[in-house]
Structure formats: structure tokens, C-alpha cells
Amino acid sequence: MTDQPNQHPGINISHARPEDGRHTEVTVFGFWTFLMSDAIIFALLFATYATMVNRTAGGPTAAELFDITNAFIETIVLLASSFTFGMGAVALKEGRVGGVRLWLVVSLVLGLVFIGLELREFAGLAARGATAQASGFLSSFYVLLSTHGLHVLFGCLWIVVMLAQISVFGLNRQVRSRILRLGLFWHFLDLVWIVIFTVVYLPAVAT
Amino acid sequence: MSGAWEGELGGHKVRQPVAEARHERRRYVWGLGFALVLTCAAFGLVVFKxxxxxxxxxxxxxxxxxxxxxxxxxxxxxxxxxSKREDLQLILFTGLLILIMVGGSLWILTSLDQRMIG
Structure with missing residues (x-):
């Protein structure tokens, strides 16, 4: 219930399964430390982008290039997949293996749709001459967006691995703990995306 | 998961994991709702000028x-x-590092930029 203290970030399932307790608390804290260092990497990529955004070297500018509709759809898809993963985490807490599988697959599909939309956007930009080599602005744009996109891709790979592990081992203690950490990773990627659409897409369209 | 291990939901006694799971599900639904409203507000401000x-x-x-x-x-x-604060403290410390590194970079580079052009 609400009055039980949380032992680690993300959904806590150890109240339902007391044997998970201490082990999960320690490994999740370790993973949380990694996520925070990852947040610093992203923050510095944002700083680089902010200093480079007007350095277009005579090439296309942010205002000319970015399509806000596409950015909005990407935002909704990623947010939806963050939510569906949450539903999977609830199913994990209830110990419903079918529910966990279903929601993991839905999150995976949404993650792949997001990557597809991003690749289509990149292809469209490249077709208009906006490649990473064109200017400092576009170099920093592609580095920032691809770093995030690669994180999503590895998240998808991780979901596939977890689906396989559920099939082989069932929802044993290690598998449960890994899914919890994957959940933190997945929600974290949506947090980074909030900053991406706020720093990259919205100001470009606003000016 | 014995019968004695109970929680309360809407005045009814239910098994605690069930009550907790419902509580958690509601939490994610609220989160999605708030996030959608805030996202639409941000895009709306830009699109409708x-x-x-x-x-x-x-x-x-x-x-x-x-x-x-x-x-x-x-x-x-x-x-x-x-009651568990280490995670939040780590977030706040990370926030401080980001503030120093990002803020510092932007400050120095903007200043340099103005002086090189001006």
C-alpha cells in the first residue's frame, strides 16, 4: 500500500515477494547510478547542441528542417511505450507471466515504431542535403538524436532478451530483477526525449 | 500470500498484492494522463502561436x-x-553536476561568441 516505503526507484514488487528485497534494492541502486551518469552524458550533448544550433555554415537551419508533426507523433509513441512498460511492471508485481509478456511485446513494438519514425526522419533530412557533415549544427543534432535512438534500440534488444529469458527460466528472482531495471532504463529514455523535443524541435518551429 | 495478508480497497478487504497492483495501475494511468496534457500544452503553445x-x-x-x-x-x-532518500539525493547531485557543466559551458561559449563577433 501507499504507506510502505519504497526501497528503490521504479515499481517495488518486493512487498509482494519478500524474498526479492535486499538483492533488488542493491542492484537497482547500482543501475540507478549508471542512469544518472548517462543523464550527464545527455546533458553535455544538449549543451553542445545549444552552442551549435546557430552554426549552420550556410546550410539548412533548424527552422527550415524540422517537422513538428513527426516530432509530436514520436513523442506520443515513446510516451505510450513508457506507459505500456508500466502496465507490464504491474503484471510482474501480480506474477501474471502472460501479462508481462503481452505488455513487453507492446512496448517493444512501440519502441521499434519510434526507431522507424526516427530513421525515416533522418532519411528525409539527408535527402534535402542535411547530413551530419553539412554543419556543426547538424553534427551535434545527429550525435544527440542517434545517441538517444541507439539507447532505444538497445532497450528493444534488452526486451527481446527478457522475453527469451521469461520463456526459458520463467519469472524467477533474477528475471524479475532484470525486468525492473529494464523498466527504469525505458522510462529514463522517455525523460531524455522530453528534453529533446523541448530543446531541439519546439524552439526550431517557434522561431 | 496467505489470507491473513490483506489490504483495503474501496472499503473492501482484498488480498494485499491485488490492492497494491490496482493502486500501481492507477498510478501509471494518472502519470500517462498528466504527461499527455503537459506534452499537448507544450506543442499547442508552439503550433497555435x-x-x-x-x-x-x-x-x-x-x-x-x-x-x-x-x-x-x-x-x-x-x-x-x-523514507528512502539516496535515490533522490543522487538525482539532485546529478542535477548539480549538470548545472555546473552545462551552465558553465553555455556561459563561457556564449561570452566567447559575443566577444569574437562584437
Whole structure:
């Protein structure tokens, strides 16, 4: 219930399964430390982008290039997949293996749709001459967006691995703990995306 | 999961894991709702040109910050009321590092930029 203290970030399932307790608390804290260092990497990529955004070297500018509709759809898809993963985490807490599988697959599909939309956007930009080599602005744009996109891709790979592990081992203690950490990773990627659409897409369209 | 292990939901006694799971599910639904509203507000401000200039940038920045707090609260289960504070302290320390490194970089480079052109 609400009055039980949380032992680690993300959904806590150890109240339902007391044997998970201490082990999960320690490994999740370790993973949380990694996520925070990852947040610093992203923050510095944002700083680089902010200093480079007007350095277009005579090439296309942010205002000319970015399509806000596409950015909005990407935002909704990623947010939806963050939510569906949450539903999977609830199913994990209830110990419903079918529910966990279903929601993991839905999150995976949404993650792949997001990557597809991003690749289509990149292809469209490249077709208009906006490649990473064109200017400092576009170099920093592609580095920032691809770093995030690669994180999503590895998240998808991780979901596939977890689906396989559920099939082989069932929802044993290690598998449960890994899914919890994957959940933190997945929600974290949506947090980074909030900053991406706020720093990259919205100001470009606003000016 | 014995019968003695009970929680309460809407005045009814139910097995605690069931009550907890319902509580958690509701939490994610609220999180999604808030996040959708904040996202649509940010995009709406830009698309319908409700604000402009620095006011617009400040508004979408504030909406983003709010949505980050909302997602921390509802999706990552981190807020001020929990007894376990290390995670929040780590976030705040990370925030401090980001502030120093990002703020410092922007400050130095903007200043350099102005002096090179001006």
C-alpha cells in the first residue's frame, strides 16, 4: 500500500515477494547510478547542441528542417511505450507471466515504431542535403538524436532478451530483477526525449 | 500470500498484492494522463502561436520540467515523501553536476561568441 516505503526507484514488487528485497534494492541502486551518469552524458550533448544550433555554415537551419508533426507523433509513441512498460511492471508485481509478456511485446513494438519514425526522419533530412557533415549544427543534432535512438534500440534488444529469458527460466528472482531495471532504463529514455523535443524541435518551429 | 495478508480497497478487504497492483495501475494511468496534457500544452503553445519569444521558451521549459517531475513521481516512483532518500539525493547531485557543466559551458561559449563577433 501507499504507506510502505519504497526501497528503490521504479515499481517495488518486493512487498509482494519478500524474498526479492535486499538483492533488488542493491542492484537497482547500482543501475540507478549508471542512469544518472548517462543523464550527464545527455546533458553535455544538449549543451553542445545549444552552442551549435546557430552554426549552420550556410546550410539548412533548424527552422527550415524540422517537422513538428513527426516530432509530436514520436513523442506520443515513446510516451505510450513508457506507459505500456508500466502496465507490464504491474503484471510482474501480480506474477501474471502472460501479462508481462503481452505488455513487453507492446512496448517493444512501440519502441521499434519510434526507431522507424526516427530513421525515416533522418532519411528525409539527408535527402534535402542535411547530413551530419553539412554543419556543426547538424553534427551535434545527429550525435544527440542517434545517441538517444541507439539507447532505444538497445532497450528493444534488452526486451527481446527478457522475453527469451521469461520463456526459458520463467519469472524467477533474477528475471524479475532484470525486468525492473529494464523498466527504469525505458522510462529514463522517455525523460531524455522530453528534453529533446523541448530543446531541439519546439524552439526550431517557434522561431 | 496467505489470507491473513490483506489490504483495503474501496472499503473492501482484498488480498494485499491485488490492492497494491490496482493502486500501481492507477498510478501509471494518472502519470500517462498528466504527461499527455503537459506534452499537448507544450506543442499547442508552439503550433497555435499562443506565446512568442523568450516567454514561449520559458513556458515550454517550465512544462518540460514539470513533466520530468511528473514522470519521476508516477513512472519512476521517486518523490519527496519516501523514507528512502539516496535515490533522490543522487538525482539532485546529478542535477548539480549538470548545472555546473552545462551552465558553465553555455556561459563561457556564449561570452566567447559575443566577444569574437562584437
Amino acid at each position: 499562443i506565446l512568442s519569444g523568450p516567454a514561449l521558451l520559458a513556458a515550454i521549459g517550465a512544462l518540460a520540467l514539470l513533466q520530468i517531475v511528473v514522470q519521476f513521481r508516477f513512472f519512476l516512483h521517486i518523490d519527496l515523501s519516501r
